[in-house]
Amino acid sequence: MKQEKKAVILLSGGLDSATTLAIARHQGYECFAITFQYGQRHSIEVEAAKRIARSLKTAEHRLIPIDLASFGGSALTDPAMKVPKTGPDPSSIPITYVPVRNLIFLSYALAWAEVLKVFHIFIGANAVDYSGYPDCRPEFFEAFQKTANLAAVAAVEGKGIFQIHTPIIHMTKAEIIKTGLQLGVDYSLTHSCYDPTPQGLACGLCDSCRLRKKGFREAGVPDPTKYVS
Amino acid sequence: MKQEKKAVILLSGGLDSATTLAIARHQGYECFAITFQYGQRHSIEVEAAKRIARSLKTAEHRLIPIDLASFGGSALTDPAMKVPKTGPDPSSIPITYVPVRNLIFLSYALAWAEVLKVFHIFIGANAVDYSGYPDCRPEFFEAFQKTANLAAVAAVEGKGIFQIHTPIIHMTKAEIIKTGLQLGVDYSLTHSCYDPTPQGLACGLCDSCRLRKKGFREAGVPDPTKYVS
Numbered sequence: 360m361k362q363e364k365k366a367v368i369l370l371s372g373g374l375d376s377a378t379t380l381a382i383a384r385h386q387g388y389e390c391f392a393i394t395f396q397y398g399q400r401h402s403i404e405v406e407a408a409k410r411i412a413r414s415l416k417t418a419e420h421r422l423i424p425i426d427l428a429s430f431g432g433s434a435l436t437d438p439a440m441k442v443p444k445t446g447p448d449p450s451s452i453p454i455t456y457v458p459v460r461n462l463i464f465l466s467y468a469l470a471w472a473e474v475l476k477v478f479h480i481f482i483g484a485n486a487v488d489y490s491g492y493p494d495c496r497p498e499f500f501e502a503f504q505k506t507a508n509l510a511a512v513a514a515v516e517g518k519g520i521f522q523i524h525t526p527i528i529h530m531t532k533a534e535i536i537k538t539g540l541q542l543g544v545d546y547s548l549t550h551s552c553y554d555p556t557p558q559g560l561a562c563g564l565c566d567s568c569r570l571r572k573k574g575f576r577e578a579g580v581p582d583p584t585k586y587v588s
Numbered sequence: 589m590k591q592e593k594k595a596v597i598l599l600s601g602g603l604d605s606a607t608t609l610a611i612a613r614h615q616g617y618e619c620f621a622i623t624f625q626y627g628q629r630h631s632i633e634v635e636a637a638k639r640i641a642r643s644l645k646t647a648e649h650r651l652i653p654i655d656l657a658s659f660g661g662s663a664l665t666d667p668a669m670k671v672p673k674t675g676p677d678p679s680s681i682p683i684t685y686v687p688v689r690n691l692i693f694l695s696y697a698l699a700w701a702e703v704l705k706v707f708h709i710f711i712g713a714n715a716v717d718y719s720g721y722p723d724c725r726p727e728f729f730e731a732f733q734k735t736a737n738l739a740a741v742a743a744v745e746g747k748g749i750f751q752i753h754t755p756i757i758h759m760t761k762a763e764i765i766k767t768g769l770q771l772g773v774d775y776s777l778t779h780s781c782y783d784p785t786p787q788g789l790a791c792g793l794c795d796s797c798r799l800r801k802k803g804f805r806e807a808g809v810p811d812p813t814k815y816v817s
Contacts, residue, residue, distance in 0.1 A: 421658070423655055423658070424655060425654065425655075426652055426653060426654075427699060429650070429652070430699050430700050430703045458698070458699040458700075458702040458703055458740065458741075459695060459698050459699045459702060459736075459739045459740055460699075461739070462695045462698065462699075462735065462736075462739045463692070463695045463696060463699060466688060466691045466692045466695045467692060469687070469688050469691065470656060470659050470687040470688045470689075470691075470692060471659050471687075473687040473688060474659045474687055492741075493738065493739060493740065493741055493743075493744040494738075494739040494740075496738070498738055499735065499738040499739050502731070502734050502735040502738050503735050503739075505731050505734075505735075506691065506728065506731040506732050506734075506735045507688070507691075509722065509723075509725070509727050509728040509731050510688045510690070510691045510722060510723040510728050510732075511687065511688055511722065511723075512687075512721075512722055514722075515722040
């Protein structure tokens with residue numbers, strides 16, 4: 360009998376998490392996707408997550424509203440702060456950083472995993488073509504995994520060891536796109552822009568759009584995204 | 589000039605976190621309290637947190653709604669599960685366990701601390717007279733502190749080191765009560781019961797009531813709580 364493998368997948372609606380979901384499916388996991396509505400300006404991203412979850416046949420897709428906007432401190436959640444459009448500044452953390460976002464997301468994912476009795480969590484973090492957020496680095500995920508196995512009853516009682524999977528962490532954006540295309544990801548369903556128009560068009564100038572454009576260019580495949588510029 | 593010390597304090601409305609807040613104040617910290625509304629049956633606890641925050645003069649008190657109830661898995665958030673009344677079973681984790689609750693709470697506290705530029709977080713966890721939850725043990729807090737310092741920009745940029753303070757972790761309930769009384773905590777403002785009446789009376793039989801009663805008895809001071817039994 361084939362052993363059942365299950366995983367919780369953090370799904371943002373972007374290119375990276377869609378590819379990560381496809382990789383988990385390809386590895387034989389039944390996938391439980393979780394998407395956070397954290398006061399980000401672009402709820403368009405959440406709609407994209409729903410489309411991707413359907414397209415890649417998740418067993419379940421949970422939307423979790425979480426209040427990060429009330430803390431402020433990020434251009435992604437604070438309307439008073441402008442999303443930068445002039446390209447990345449490699450010397451500093453960008454103002455699109457949402458304080459310890461991945462830590463909060465993973466903590467929720469772990470809570471759900473524990474209730475589901477699932478020991479695998481996939482996150483589409485990337486430490487190559489990325490915006491420089493510290494909670495995207497391998498050492499953060501290693502530390503989180505240790506913490507998770509001290510926090511969760513299922514681990515403490517010896518029923519399993521929680522594993523945080525970061526399958527695309529060392530890939531370039533071009534490699535991520537090529538991998539996803541091989542696994543059947545429809546990138547026209549994904550959304551990356553930090554500052555889309557009300558109609559959902561990508562601005563083409565924010566860090567996230569720049570990385571996305573560069574990725575498709577370097578992968579040598581057409582970019583299905585509609586950009587304003 | 590006296591140096592300004594600031595801390596974020598997790599405040600539940602219970603006896604332990606009220607004492608922890610008083611300790612932080614006594615140590616000279618200006619206190620920013622954070623209370624979570626996580627679908628617990630006893631919103632009476634949140635009202636208690638507000639009274640304590642006022643009484644102990646916090647600089648600010650944030651209430652953060654978080655959706656743990658939708659995951660299920662705990663008698664504290666799931667109305668279909670009964671709160672046990674026959675005393676603790678030391679051989680297993682009780683069904684009042686909310687999956688990785690302290691991990692989620694601390695992650696939010698860290699996000700707020702980062703926005704406030706505060707490097708100290710106090711939590712009233714206790715590993716002596718407690719319910720056996722794994723995320724109340726010192727090794728969990730040590731692991732979380734390491735993770736926090738890898739996740740937060742302020743730490744990665746060398747602006748400070750986040751410290752998780754657990755001042756009552758090795759105290760008995762009686763010691764906690766005696767300490768709090770010395771520091772002026774009014775325990776009639778606090779609420780411990782997992783299953784209060786609609787009028788807010790403590791049941792007197794759940795694990796949390798049992799620990800509270802035992803604490804006052806051993807401390808040799810009157811218990812201001814109104815119990816049903």
